[in-house]
Amino acid sequence: MKKGVLTACSLLAMLGVSFSSQADSVLGIYAGARYHDLSVDGELGQSNGVTHFDFSDDQPSSFYIALEHPLPLLPNIKISSFDMSTKSDIQVEQGTWQYGGVEYPQGSTANVGFDVDFIDYTFYYEILDNDLVSVDFGLTARDLDGHTSSYTGQDAAPITQQFSGILPMLYTQVRVGIPTTPITLFADANYLSFKDSDARDIQAGIEYRLIDNITVDVNLQAGYRDMKLALDDLDNINTDINFKGWFAGIEVHF
Template structure:
């Protein structure tokens, strides 16, 4: 009897962890006040800029299902942009233009990225939720440098593979939870990580829709080593607020 019950018990434990009992659709948006630092170049010796803080937005949609072994999917969209300046202590060459030492150089980044994430729910209950998976980040950006009438820019693009993880610890009967998630890559001299930690509050929870508010802190590191002849060492960090709907 025990031999018959054991496989059934294991099956009942694994299957609910894969996804919602029925199809679950998640839609979310975040506003992020990002403080930027670092710089860029066409060589490993990057030039740092004093960048301005910017309010950035991101959006995502995720679909979870009850089919075992088939991963859930999440698609998110993010725009990162910033502008700043640097008083050059030495000459700087970028995208075919040379800027002399002593120049007050303006620099800017405008980068769009779309994440395609496939993930599994390892645990999924009111106390602990754990997701792991892989992300393909489709990056499309442009870096600009200018001083007076000298203006130059260089674009870059590529798909970056990342590890994905998310954990949430619930606080029963309060509507509150602690959540952390991120994407990570460290390959040769390329480093990219994008992680956030937040407190969430379930504002609405009924059979039709759930609404959750988020307040947290996000860090985004972008270290590119020769992506289309682009080198960057830039970090964005700051407080964010968001809302998520679950249908």
């Protein structure tokens, strides 16, 4: 299934987009890693209802690698990964709360965990590429895999609910260099809105060129990331969760 989706995304990018861009004159490889400090908040539940949670903060890492080439009709490709884990406790104040086939009576404490990881396969074109401004545009296939867990905090094993899917998202990136300085401002976004599902992933920050020569470039990065994952009945899981916070990272360009 994954091969079919990736092939379809690649063909769509090749056939549906005919931009004439100024790509790298030689093959370029970008590799980067980022450390995040994120706060998490939102709603989680199943098709019969959701409940609001104040999730614990998390400090996940993300990694990416991109390949850019001078062939104008073929898209460049970027592969990135991200995973995070968070949890929350709620006190059932009245009635009962049902989740994962378990009924939590009034007065009990429900412990809920939320784990998600994804790999992004992005196919993009350089619409504009010069020393001052660069603009990329393309499509991302976000391969999402996660699970929720609920338990009472007693000896009983947690009840786990799996969910997975591939989200097609629009992708864009803008970079603006500050003349006569080693500083670049950047922002990139992935976005999806379909029926009752809504997902976004926006990053913006500043980059400092620590090393800049014909052999290798090394860039230090810092910025802010804002993610939303609102999914409607994905494997019987409903989410409306926001991840927000700062990041710091490093990028190497060969």
